[in-house]
Amino acid sequence: MKVRNVLKYSYTELIDLFERDFPGIAQAAKECGDWRDFEGFLKEYIRATLIRRPSPLSIRRFFRMFVNRSRYIHDFSTGEKIRYEPIKWLWEALRGEAMDIHRDFLIDRYFLFKQYQDSFDVLPSSEQSKSWRKRWKVGIDEDVSYERRENRVRICQLLIGKIERRNKMNSRYRFTPEMEDGEKRGLIDEWWKDYKFHLSMAIRDPDELNLFLDNTLSDKTMDILHDAKLKGIPFFVTPYYLSLLSIKERGYDDSTIRSYVIYSRELVVHFGHIQAWEKEDVVEAGKPNAAGWLLPNSTNIHRRYPEVAIFIPDSMGRACGGLCALCQRMYDFQKGHLNFNLERLKPVEGWERKMERLMTYYEYDSQLRDILITGGDALMSQNSTLEKILDAVYQMAVRKIETNKYRVKGKKYAEIQRVRLGSRLLAYLPSRIDDGLIDVLKRFREKAVHAGIQQFFIQTHFESPLEITEEVVQAVRRLLDAGWIITNQLVFTVAASRRGHTARLREELNKIGVLTYYTFSVKGFGENYALFAPNSRSEQEVKEEKVYGQLSQELENEVLKILEQPELLNPGLARLLDKYDQPFLATDRNVMNLPGIGKSMTFVTVGLTKEGKRILRFSLDVNRRHSPGVDNIGDIYIVENKSIAAYLRQLEELGEDVEDYFSIWHYSEGQTEARFALFEYSRQYTGITGDFTNLIVES
Numbered sequence: 127m128k129v130r131n132v133l134k135y136s137y138t139e140l141i142d143l144f145e146r147d148f149p150g151i152a153q154a155a156k157e158c159g160d161w162r163d164f165e166g167f168l169k170e171y172i173r174a175t176l177i178r179r180p181s182p183l184s185i186r187r188f189f190r191m192f193v194n195r196s197r198y199i200h201d202f203s204t205g206e207k208i209r210y211e212p213i214k215w216l217w218e219a220l221r222g223e224a225m226d227i228h229r230d231f232l233i234d235r236y237f238l239f240k241q242y243q244d245s246f247d248v249l250p251s252s253e254q255s256k257s258w259r260k261r262w263k264v265g266i267d268e269d270v271s272y273e274r275r276e277n278r279v280r281i282c283q284l285l286i287g288k289i290e291r292r293n294k295m296n297s298r299y300r301f302t303p304e305m306e307d308g309e310k311r312g313l314i315d316e317w318w319k320d321y322k323f324h325l326s327m328a329i330r331d332p333d334e335l336n337l338f339l340d341n342t343l344s345d346k347t348m349d350i351l352h353d354a355k356l357k358g359i360p361f362f363v364t365p366y367y368l369s370l371l372s373i374k375e376r377g378y379d380d381s382t383i384r385s386y387v388i389y390s391r392e393l394v395v396h397f398g399h400i401q402a403w404e405k406e407d408v409v410e411a412g413k414p415n416a417a418g419w420l421l422p423n424s425t426n427i428h429r430r431y432p433e434v435a436i437f438i439p440d441s442m443g444r445a446c447g448g449l450c451a452l453c454q455r456m457y458d459f460q461k462g463h464l465n466f467n468l469e470r471l472k473p474v475e476g477w478e479r480k481m482e483r484l485m486t487y488y489e490y491d492s493q494l495r496d497i498l499i500t501g502g503d504a505l506m507s508q509n510s511t512l513e514k515i516l517d518a519v520y521q522m523a524v525r526k527i528e529t530n531k532y533r534v535k536g537k538k539y540a541e542i543q544r545v546r547l548g549s550r551l552l553a554y555l556p557s558r559i560d561d562g563l564i565d566v567l568k569r570f571r572e573k574a575v576h577a578g579i580q581q582f583f584i585q586t587h588f589e590s591p592l593e594i595t596e597e598v599v600q601a602v603r604r605l606l607d608a609g610w611i612i613t614n615q616l617v618f619t620v621a622a623s624r625r626g627h628t629a630r631l632r633e634e635l636n637k638i639g640v641l642t643y644y645t646f647s648v649k650g651f652g653e654n655y656a657l658f659a660p661n662s663r664s665e666q667e668v669k670e671e672k673v674y675g676q677l678s679q680e681l682e683n684e685v686l687k688i689l690e691q692p693e694l695l696n697p698g699l700a701r702l703l704d705k706y707d708q709p710f711l712a713t714d715r716n717v718m719n720l721p722g723i724g725k726s727m728t729f730v731t732v733g734l735t736k737e738g739k740r741i742l743r744f745s746l747d748v749n750r751r752h753s754p755g756v757d758n759i760g761d762i763y764i765v766e767n768k769s770i771a772a773y774l775r776q777l778e779e780l781g782e783d784v785e786d787y788f789s790i791w792h793y794s795e796g797q798t799e800a801r802f803a804l805f806e807y808s809r810q811y812t813g814i815t816g817d818f819t820n821l822i823v824e825s
Contacts, residue, residue, distance in 0.1 A: 127240075129784045132233055133775055137225070140232040144220060148239055155220035164217040199733070199741060199763040203403065203650060203721050208765060210733040210741060230738025230769035237791035248670065248789050255674050258626025258786075259709065263378045264634050265370065265595040270378055274595075277369040282314045284338055285327055285365060299326055321551075321558040324364035325447070325468060331361060335387075338365070340373045347388060354394045360459060362449050362466045363387050367554050370592060381780060382590040382621040386450045390656035393451060402457040403649040405722035406430050414822040416722030418755020421820075425463060426484050430724060432751050432818070433540070433807055434496035435488065436548075439481065439515055442471045443499070443507040447554030452617060452648055452657050454719070455502075464502055473511055481515065485522040488542070489529070492819045495540040495807065498585065500548030509562040516570040519545060523577040535813035543808060544581040545574065552586045552601055552612070553593040559601035567608045580808060582610045585643065589622055591634045602638050606692045611804075613643035618667075618716070620776050623659040625786050629671045632710040636703060639696030641689075642714035643805065647727075649719060650767035656776075658767050661729065661742060662793040664716045670789070675712030677802075685711065686803055713802040720744055720764070723756050729764075731794040738769030740794075747798040755823045 127147070135143065145152040150171060158164040198209050218224030219232055250258075263270050286307075289299060299317055301310050317323040329335045332351035336343045343351070355361070371387070372380045402408050405416035409424035419429045429435040438444065445466050449459065458464040465471070488494050497519060507515065523542040530538045551558040571582050584605055588594065605612055614635055622628060632642050645667075648658040677685065681702065688698045703710065717725040726747040733741035744762040746752055770791065774784045 129774065129788055130778065132236065133771055133778070133784065135229065135233075137219075137229045137232070138222075140229055140236065141220060141222065143236060144232070147236075151239070152220050155217050158217065161211075161214040161217040165213045168213065199761075201765045202723075202744075202762045203764055204401075208735070208741070208763075210735060212733055215736060226736060228737045228769070230771040231734060231736055232738075233771040234734055234738050234740070234769060234791070241792050248792060249673070250670055252674055255626065255629065255671055256709070258671070259630040259633060260626075262591055262627050262630040264591040264630075265593055266599065270592065271596070273372060273374065273377060274369050277371075277373070278318070280340065281338055281365050281369055282311065282318070285314055286310050288327060297326065299323055318366075319557055321555050321560065324366050324555055324557070327365050328448075328466075329361060329363040329365075329368065330466070331355070335361060335363060335368075338368050339371060342373045343388075350389060350391050350394055354389045354397070357394055357397045358460075359389060359394065359397050360449050360466050362446070364447060364555055366557070366597075367448055370595070378592065379781075380590075380592060382619065382627065383592055385619060385621055385657060386448070386452075386589065389451050390653075392655040393456075393653045396651070396653035397456075397460060400457050400460050400653055401651065403454060403651060403721055404428070404430075404457075404719070407457075414755065416755075417753040418821050418823050419753065420822060422484055422487055427487055430722070430753065432493040432753060434498060434544075435491075435494055436498045436500055437484070437488075437515075438501050439473075439499070439507060439511075440477050441473045441507045441511045441515075442468055442502075443504050443511075443515075444471055444502040445506050446501070446503045447506065447551045447558070450550070452619065452654050454649060456653065472508075478514060478518075481518050485518050487820070489522045489526050490539075490819065492539045492815050492817055495542055495810070496544040496546070497542065498546040498548055500546075500585075503549045503551055504547040505549040505551045505558050505563070509560075509566050512563070513566045513570070516545075516566065516574075520570065520574050520577055520579075523574065523579060527578055537815050537817075538811075538813045540810060540814050541578050543579060543810070544583065545570075545579055546583040546585045547610075548585045550587040552584070552598060552605075553588050556595070556597040556601040559604050564604055564608050567605070567610055571609045584610050584612045585615065586612060586640075587615050587617075588631060588635060588640075589616055589619070590627070591631050594634050594638065599638050602640060603696050606639050606695050609692050611689060611692050611695070612640045613805075614640055614714070615644045615646060616642070616714070617646045617648060617657075618659050618664055619648055619657040620659050620773065621780060623663050623667065624777065624780065624782055626671065628667060629675070629710065632672075632675060632712070632714070636710050637697075637700045639692075639699055641699075641711065641802075641804070644725070645714050645716045647716075647718040650764065652767060655767050658773075660740065660766050660768070660770050660773050660790075661718060661727065661796060662731075662740070662770060662790050663773065663787070664718075664727065665793040665796045666787070666790050668716050668796075668799070669793070672712045672714075672716070675708065675710040677711060677713070678706070681706050681708070681711075682803065685713075689804055713804070715799045715801060717747070717798060718744070718764075720762060723759065723762060724750075724752055726798050727796040728798045729796050732763075735765060738771060739766045740770070741765050749798060749800050754818065754821065 154167040155164055198207055200207055215227050216235055219227045329338055332355055371384055372378050407428050409415050409421050414420055417430050421427050421429060426438050427435055444464050445468055455464055526541050602612060628645060647661055647664050648654050650658050684702055688694050717727045719725055724747060726744055728745040729742040731740050732743045742764050744764060778784050
């Protein structure tokens, strides 16, 4: 039975399908007068079926997914108490007595039985995997570059009009009255290289967005965007990033990056009522956060793990080069803590003294050795501001070393080993990587090495190979030459989850010297419904696509060796791939960010809602340390925000052949991958205390 056909079946047609393919089950449902009798029949049916294909793992998986008595679970993300009765619902549905049960419930149950009836080869061939990768365009492809040059000409002409209409005559980007059109265009071409020009000219209104996209947005989309503006959702799209979108009817497929700019109806509906998925980011004065950590305030330092705490400065770093439609900090945009009032976000008098106080949190914490400066976006801070922030980090690291000299063995504090700058500007605005920034990063690295800091990362976020442009290639090379390793985090949206797309991004990033770090499942609240891809698809991607990038021990050793000199990564990584005849390096981990708990992909599917949404029971990632505050948290249940069938329909709307995804029904459990060696914390000298500071573990 073709998946595409089943996805379209009505409720009645699905019951007929069960009667045709599983007549024994359908007949038993009608004959059993009570669902408990039906449960007894199912257990015997499953045992008899699986005896013909003996597999203890299959038996356990099947019973866990389906043959569970009715029970309640607490959805850890929402706090809601949810009852599920899988056998009773199937019994009612097959008898035609439960019209409140969604047809996606029956579809999921049908394919659950189907996978045990039919055998199939899960692993696609390397040639199939390659063909999936090669169908995705890259930003440096000639035909893509040509269309974008046309886009730039059109956008630059619109920018001339925008500047002429501006009332801000004190702006550095203005024309004099006597200028001819050619002179204006020459100035625009020169300003295009200046990242501040793009920030100044960013699109902040739905109608202006449509204008700059040559009025190609549909009436339906414009209705959503106008409602978004009324709701208070910010718009901020730079001319550079808009030039990456295709406006041609048969242009390249830009849906992955377009979904970052064009908001969904679900986001608009939920904005104003969005909860913080990152429960540990909700901080009350004097009380521990969800992970048990005491923090100075709720706005500057966020913490989940023992070794690392996020630092968000009071600067332009609280803004971004654009608002991603699925931003994990949409809650903070909703509250106004993050915004695009760039002038008002410049550091105020007294900020440097406050920053010094905040640095003492790191200095006097017994376990912290990794600081992630982000926001917003760390590189939105001006060069002078960023240098002051990095200097404060350096001074703190030095003081931590000096103070340790007076602590006895076994009582010493962990020292700062890793500094990371979180930024999406490499994709949103690569011209930000200017001479001044490179000088700041070089100076900091040169002195920080003497303070024991060993790793310097730019942690960026490319979502699609279409974001890799010639400007990006140059920016990456400059950062590598400055001695900073670049790692990428991707969010596994519906569009990004299409066959071969994420693997192609890994391939193209490796070619220019960038390592992949995380592939995140979309957090599953209602506002992200349009973008969420089920975790079963993430597991499928790991086992069937990413598998071709697994590193042998020999290759891993060579990669680690070349990472000691970041300036060699481009073209060093590409040469290693050629040497080992490998398409990419699978150095990232596919994970979900669990609220207040940590990153994990260790889960089992334990049930299904009436809407066909899978209920997953997660466990902590055993590959890393966690806060003692979450060690005994117990079962972690997450209800996914859409069914697999609904997800496949979205893929079909994007032009995908859903038969390519048939094995998705097979992936009902996952195991978190081990971390690539570079991302493990190196051993410090003996004598570090095992005691925790800034921690309160509540019973």
